[in-house]
Amino acid sequence: MSATVAAPRLQSIRHRRVTLLFVLLAAVAVAVVLSITIGSKSVPLGDAWTALTAPTGSENDIIIRSLRVPRTVLGVLAGVALGVAGALMQGHTRNPLADPGLLGVTQGAAFAMVASIILLGASSLLVYIWFGLAGALIASVAVFALGMVGGRGGPTPVTLALAGTAVSAMLYALTSAIVLLDEQAMDVFRFWQAGSIGARGSSVVWQVLPFILVGLVLATVNAPGLNALSLGEDVARSLGQNIAMTRTIGVASVTLLSGAAVAACGSLSFVGLIVPHLARPLSGTDHRWLLPYSGLIGAALLLLADVIGRVVAPPGELEVGVVLALIGAPFFVALVRRRKPVRL
Amino acid sequence: MTALSLRAGGLSWRVRLRGVAITLFGLGLLALLMALNMRIGDIQMTVAEVIAATFDPNSAAHFVIMELRLPRALTGALVGAALALSGAIIQSIARNPLASPEILGVTTGASVTVVAGVVASGSVYGGTSGLLSTLGIPALALLGGLIGAAVVYGLAWRRGLDGYRLVLVGIGVAAVFTNVKFWLLTVGDVNDTGRAMVWISGSLNGRGWEHVAPTALALAVLVPLTLLGTRSLDALRFSDDTVTSLGVRTNLARALMILAAVLLAAVATASAGPIAFVALASPQIALRLARSGQPPLLCSAVIGGVLTTGADLIARTAFSPIELPVGIVTAVLGAPYLIHLIWRARK
Numbered sequence: 051m052s053a054t055v056a057a058p059r060l061q062s063i064r065h066r067r068v069t070l071l072f073v074l075l076a077a078v079a080v081a082v083v084l085s086i087t088i089g090s091k092s093v094p095l096g097d098a099w100t101a102l103t104a105p106t107g108s109e110n111d112i113i114i115r116s117l118r119v120p121r122t123v124l125g126v127l128a129g130v131a132l133g134v135a136g137a138l139m140q141g142h143t144r145n146p147l148a149d150p151g152l153l154g155v156t157q158g159a160a161f162a163m164v165a166s167i168i169l170l171g172a173s174s175l176l177v178y179i180w181f182g183l184a185g186a187l188i189a190s191v192a193v194f195a196l197g198m199v200g201g202r203g204g205p206t207p208v209t210l211a212l213a214g215t216a217v218s219a220m221l222y223a224l225t226s227a228i229v230l231l232d233e234q235a236m237d238v239f240r241f242w243q244a245g246s247i248g249a250r251g252s253s254v255v256w257q258v259l260p261f262i263l264v265g266l267v268l269a270t271v272n273a274p275g276l277n278a279l280s281l282g283e284d285v286a287r288s289l290g291q292n293i294a295m296t297r298t299i300g301v302a303s304v305t306l307l308s309g310a311a312v313a314a315c316g317s318l319s320f321v322g323l324i325v326p327h328l329a330r331p332l333s334g335t336d337h338r339w340l341l342p343y344s345g346l347i348g349a350a351l352l353l354l355a356d357v358i359g360r361v362v363a364p365p366g367e368l369e370v371g372v373v374l375a376l377i378g379a380p381f382f383v384a385l386v387r388r389r390k391p392v393r394l
Numbered sequence: 395m396t397a398l399s400l401r402a403g404g405l406s407w408r409v410r411l412r413g414v415a416i417t418l419f420g421l422g423l424l425a426l427l428m429a430l431n432m433r434i435g436d437i438q439m440t441v442a443e444v445i446a447a448t449f450d451p452n453s454a455a456h457f458v459i460m461e462l463r464l465p466r467a468l469t470g471a472l473v474g475a476a477l478a479l480s481g482a483i484i485q486s487i488a489r490n491p492l493a494s495p496e497i498l499g500v501t502t503g504a505s506v507t508v509v510a511g512v513v514a515s516g517s518v519y520g521g522t523s524g525l526l527s528t529l530g531i532p533a534l535a536l537l538g539g540l541i542g543a544a545v546v547y548g549l550a551w552r553r554g555l556d557g558y559r560l561v562l563v564g565i566g567v568a569a570v571f572t573n574v575k576f577w578l579l580t581v582g583d584v585n586d587t588g589r590a591m592v593w594i595s596g597s598l599n600g601r602g603w604e605h606v607a608p609t610a611l612a613l614a615v616l617v618p619l620t621l622l623g624t625r626s627l628d629a630l631r632f633s634d635d636t637v638t639s640l641g642v643r644t645n646l647a648r649a650l651m652i653l654a655a656v657l658l659a660a661v662a663t664a665s666a667g668p669i670a671f672v673a674l675a676s677p678q679i680a681l682r683l684a685r686s687g688q689p690p691l692l693c694s695a696v697i698g699g700v701l702t703t704g705a706d707l708i709a710r711t712a713f714s715p716i717e718l719p720v721g722i723v724t725a726v727l728g729a730p731y732l733i734h735l736i737w738r739a740r741k
Contacts, residue, residue: 147562152569211565212492213733219670220729223722226595230588231716240587244576317576319569368577375573382566383549386559 067339070332074346078126081353085122086114089360090367093118120252125356125370126349127255128247128315131262131307133348134269134341136322137329138307141276141337142300143193145210146327146385150190150308151319153210154217158189159312160243161221167235168228176257179313183261186309189217190301245316245371247356258310265306266345272299273337280335318371320378321348327385413684413693420696424471427703431467432459434711461602469601469665470706470720471699472609474672476662478698479613481673482680482689483620483655487648488560491681491735494674495543495659497564498652501668502571503542504535504660505594508667509575512590513582531593532608532664539660542571547652596669596721598706605665612661613695616654620691623651669705669721671728672698678735 101114162185275296329343447455677689
């Protein structure tokens with residue numbers, strides 16, 4: 051009896067979720083079009099299409115093909131990666147304030163990358179990425195460990211956020227120590243730490259793509275296990291979940307996604323923080339839907355922030371990392387000021 | 395607990411002998427570290443030579459001691475004391491061992507305004523004047539520190555001040571200031587950026603008497619006032635309801651004490667840049683050593699001086715001949731300590 055009542059409802063929920071997925075895809079598409087056409091030199095939509103399909107070598111074609119397209123693709127990749135990483139981190143730590151930037155993963159990657167430049171003479175992005183991933187891994191394991199000790203006795207959002215701040219501060223100090231000794235490294239580093247998806251070229255895209263794809267596959271595999279874990283470790287265990295395995299896959303996925311995004315674009319705070327909060331009202335708590343929604347919203351948010359940064363401070367640009375902080379921090383403060391603390 | 399009651403007119407203090415002993419021991423240690431700082435440098439000196447140079451204006455070493463090493467060491471000790479005192483007050487009020495003026499927006503606010511000043515006075519955006527880049531830095535830092543604290547305090551206020559909310563709002567606001575600072579660093583010329591980087595790491599390099607004076611003055615005025623306020627701090631440890639029933643005007647007392655803490659941290663930051671973690675760690679060390687219920691103010695201040703002076707000694711000598719900013723040393727030493735505090739706090 052109940053099954054016959056529930057079936058149509060389930061079907062309508064499913065229907066709504068698929069529709070929303072397409073709405074979000076459309077939003078990303080709009081953001082992509084804006085990102086390709088708007089900038090210090092705006093290109094009409096028709097010309098942009100010509101540049102992509104039948105290039106003639108005109109100035110517009112060169113701008114579109116060598117600057118805007120790689121920038122946009124990188125924005126989509128980094129946005130998807132950070133959005134999914136944020137949702138995974140918040141799910142695993144059950145902390146509504148979790149974010150790769152706030153919890154020290156970004157600075158971990160930064161430190162390892164700068165160390166590789168100065169200490170080992172690394173000079174290609176491919177080498178930086180491996181070091182960035184290693185740094186991100188160490189930092190994320192440290193923060194996850196702090197975030198998950200004990201059950202009820204575990205740290206509150208406050209202590210986790212502070213732990214992230216502390217880890218960040220120490221790594222930042224070590225990074226500055228290295229950078230202060232070498233002016234050339236400083237010149238590279240200061241642009242990296244502001245966070246940007248512009249002027250990175252298409253080779254960056256190809257180099258980070260494999261890491262992000264593997265990270266997304268792991269995230270997909272992780273979603274059902276994370277659903278079980280969100281019922282509590284005891285329930286998950288009684289459902290036959292291998293908790294250690296689920297956690298390991300989660301950490302690996304977060305590391306690959308945020309490490310690759312950060313190595314390619316620099317420090318982009320708040321994407322991982324905001325996006326799951328926007329996605330959750332649409333998806334509910336099911337991570338199989340929350341993760342793709344978060345990825346799409348992340349891509350749209352990052353591209354829009356980048357477009358805003360290109361037009362607000364002519365003739366220069368505001369790095370997308372700065373725009374994200376200016377958008378993200380009020381969001382964070384509003385989240386904190388809510389009467390009832392947000393719970394997951 | 396061995397305690398002594400002092401009464402003067404209508405006021406009374408309970409003085410814990412253990413705290414007094416720790417404070418005196420800390421002062422001795424501070425003197426020792428400062429003496430070491432006097433001796434060690436490009437020109438190594440014995441204690442006798444230091445003393446001789448101090449009192450002989452004609453000796454070659456007189457300038458090194460009186461104009462270079464002594465003001466630097468004094469700035470370090472005073473700045474450390476001011477930061478620690480500020481941290482002790484804030485931790486008592488937030489009822490959270492993890493709170494500090496760094497969280498309250500003082501240091502991050504100061505960093506942003508200083509970097510903005512350095513960039514504006516540099517070559518790229520037209521340049522205002524050379525004066526701004528030298529004399530103006532402490533003034534900018536003070537202003538930025540006060541603005542930063544006002545922003546955090548204002549955003550965290552919601553029919554009262556909740557310790558946790560204060561800390562979290564502080565982290566959010568700090569993230570914005572930090573990102574704006576990063577952006578400003580990309581706008582400037584790389585040489586200006588280098589100068590700004592040293593300052594925003596917290597450095598005692600090249601500190602003179604002009605840096606000693608404001609910090610000493612701030613401490614001279616604010617220490618007595620905050621000691622008077624201790625009585626209300628003791629009460630503020632309890633919940634708001636209890637405090638109100640005890641007859642302390644909670645929000646006014648809190649606001650005044652926070653103002654004092656902000657001023658201390660802002661003056662210290664203006665003198666030496668944001669020296670990380672001293673404000674956070676010193677009160678907690680003092681609290682454990684003195685075994686008191688909340689951070690003892692004077693004892694914290696002395697320990698802050700010891701930590702900063704010790705860290706500067708490491709910063710000057712560990713990678714000799716290269717000198718690191720002291721703030722980098724305190725950050726590297728302080729962060730593991732903060733993590734340790736968090737581990738403990740989970741119980």
